[in-house]
Amino acid sequence: xxxxxxxxxxxxxxxxxxxxxxxxxxxxxxxxxxxxxxxxxxxxxxxxxxxxxxxxxxxxxxxxxxxxxxxxxxxxxxxxxxxxxxxxxxxxxxxxxxxxxxxxxxxxxxxxxxxxxxxxxxxxxxxxxxxxxxxxxxxxxxxxxxxxxxxxxxxxxxxxxxxxxxxxxxxxxxxxxxxxxxxxxxxxxxxxxxxxxxxxxxxxxxxxxxxxxxxxxxxxxxxxxxxxxxxxxxxxxxxxxxxxxxxxxxxxxxxxxxxxxxxxxxxxxxxxxxxxxxxx
Numbered sequence: 261x262x263x264x265x266x267x268x269x270x271x272x273x274x275x276x277x278x279x280x281x282x283x284x285x286x287x288x289x290x291x292x293x294x295x296x297x298x299x300x301x302x303x304x305x306x307x308x309x310x311x312x313x314x315x316x317x318x319x320x321x322x323x324x325x326x327x328x329x330x331x332x333x334x335x336x337x338x339x340x341x342x343x344x345x346x347x348x349x350x351x352x353x354x355x356x357x358x359x360x361x362x363x364x365x366x367x368x369x370x371x372x373x374x375x376x377x378x379x380x381x382x383x384x385x386x387x388x389x390x391x392x393x394x395x396x397x398x399x400x401x402x403x404x405x406x407x408x409x410x411x412x413x414x415x416x417x418x419x420x421x422x423x424x425x426x427x428x429x430x431x432x433x434x435x436x437x438x439x440x441x442x443x444x445x446x447x448x449x450x451x452x453x454x455x456x457x458x459x460x461x462x463x464x465x466x467x468x469x470x471x472x473x474x475x476x477x478x479x480x481x482x483x484x485x486x487x488x489x490x491x492x493x494x495x496x497x498x499x500x501x502x503x504x505x506x507x508x509x510x511x512x513x514x515x516x517x518x519x520x521x522x523x524x525x526x527x528x529x530x531x532x533x534x535x536x537x538x539x540x
Contacts, residue, residue, distance in 0.1 A: 261355035263388070264288040264328070266348070267363060268402075270295040271309030272318045274422045275360060275393040275400035280324065282390050283358040288326035289319055290351065292336075297402075298453055299332050306481075307406055308453045309421075314428055328352060341371030345379035356386030362401075363389075395419055409457050412509050424465075424505040427454055427486060431497045434487070441523045443530070444494075445478075445487040448502050456481040461510040463533035466490050467503040476526075476533040477504055489530065508536045 265283040269276045269291045280289060293312055298305050310318065319327055328351060330336070339347070344366050348357065357380065365371040371379075377387040392399040400420045408417040409425060417425050429450035446466070450456065456479050466475040466488050475490045486504050510529050516522045 261353060262286050262288065263386075264290045264352065264354045264357050266290045266357045266359050268292050268295045268297070269310075269315060270297070271402045271405055271421060272315060272322075273309075273400050273402065273405060273420050274395070277322070277422065278393045279358055279360050279390045280322070282388060285323065287324070287358070288328055288352060288354065289324050290328045290330060290348075290357070291315070292332040293329045294332055294453075296332055296337075299337065306453055307455045308451075309402055309405060309425075309455060311428065311451050311454055314426075338367050341366030341375050342379060344371065345376065345383070348380065349383040349385060354385065356380070356388065358388045358390060361389055361391055406455060409455060412458050414457065414462075414506055414509060424507055425457065426503055426505040427456060428501060428503040429454075429484075429486065431500050431502055433498060441519065441526065443489045443523075443526050445489050446493075446497055446502055448486040448488060448504065450484050450486065452484055454484065456484070456486065457506055458509070458512075460512045461529040461533075462506050463508040463510060463536040464488065465505040465507065465537070467505070468497065468500065474534060474537045475504070476510070476530045477506070478529075479506075489526070491530065491534075507540055508533075510536075 263283040265280040265287055267276065267279060280287065298308060316327065359373060363373055365376065373389045380387055405417050405420050414425060427450045429448040431446045432449050434447040459479055459481055462477045462479060464475045464477040466473045473490045475488050477486050477488045479486050488504055510532050514525060
């Protein structure tokens with residue numbers, strides 16, 4: 261019988277992947293939706309590192325085909341550690357669960373890994389606890405990655421994630437202003453709960469279908485918007501899903517008093533982005 265990796269897994273960073281890898285190549289992943297922090301943070305919480313779709317795709321990309329989603333709501337939050345353990349016994353034919361060292365569960369997060377092991381032993385299930393994954397002596401945690409992104413440290417966030425930070429959304433119609441300047445953009449709207457990096461220009465890769473294209477992007481977090489310019493891209497992608505990988509921060513927003521000044525800024529952003537991406 262196989263094991264199941266259990267957790268919120270927002271971000272699927274190196275610490276999460278250590279838990280999943282410990283569960284084995286044939287494991288299932290049991291996760292929560294929404295992630296607990298989102299549920300407790302209310303509708304205004306906009307700090308998810310991975311949307312449900314992004315998290316699912318990352319798991320599939322890492323060879324995980326068995327994914328079980330547990331709803332996290334007021335009822336789940338109020339469940340006692342004993343009742344939650346009983347739920348775990350009922351969700352699948354597993355021999356045991358693998359969790360991170362800081363896993364908490366049950367009402368008011370009152371259950372820890374010791375309680376989980378004791379409770380599940382009654383059902384003949386094992387619990388394996390995985391130590392933290394550390395980089396430079398710092399444990400890899402979702403909260404730390406959020407902090408790095410909000411500080412503009414894309415490189416540090418990528419080290420903890422094991423990949424460049426990205427966002428996926430749907431291309432919507434904009435004002436067409438970029439096209440009039442000679443820089444047509446894909447206006448990508450991301451879910452409101454998704455954390456975007458600081459407002460400004462970025463060197464990025466845009467993934468459209470099977471293509472990975474060099475691009476420059478301008479991020480507007482308050483509007484859940486990523487404006488992406490891909491040189492020489494002429495197709496109409498309205499309604500298409502596009503993913504953006506943020507590679508390097510180029511500049512903060514600047515005061516612009518003319519179209520000519522804006523055009524020059526974008527030209528410089530594009531040149532710097534292409535230079536960065538050639539070395540990536």
